[in-house]
Amino acid sequence: MKIENHPILGKKEEKKKVMIIFEGKTIEAEEGDPVAVALMNAGIRDFRLTRKKGEPRGVYCAIGRCTDCMMTINGRANVRTCITPVEEGMIVERGKLSREGKTK
Numbered sequence: 001m002k003i004e005n006h007p008i009l010g011k012k013e014e015k016k017k018v019m020i021i022f023e024g025k026t027i028e029a030e031e032g033d034p035v036a037v038a039l040m041n042a043g044i045r046d047f048r049l050t051r052k053k054g055e056p057r058g059v060y061c062a063i064g065r066c067t068d069c070m071m072t073i074n075g076r077a078n079v080r081t082c083i084t085p086v087e088e089g090m091i092v093e094r095g096k097l098s099r100e101g102k103t104k
């Protein structure tokens with residue numbers, strides 16, 4: 001999904017590979033990429049569920065201005081994954097709402 005060779009920016013620079021844990025599953029990521037990018041590269045699109053209807057939300061603004069990408073990272077809730085860089089061993093989870101929209 002990443003652009004490997006951009007016509008203006010050139011070739012994508014190689015980054016160190018690290019592992020993060022998403023809800024118990026190990027995902028390979030590139031160090032320093034936003035957590036949202038690592039998750040989307042792993043095919044994960046639904047980052048949280050809306051409080052009222054339990055509808056899935058994913059990356060919307062990608063610049064840290066909305067709240068659609070918020071997840072729990074290393075036990076800290078409501079972290080905007082689109083502006084949080086990946087670090088080795090991060091533990092990433094969806095918010096506290098279950099898929100049925102009820103608080104866990």
Ligand code: FES
Pocket residue numbers: 058059060061062063064065066067068069070080081082083
């Ligand atoms: S997608 Fe809007 S804050 Fe992350």
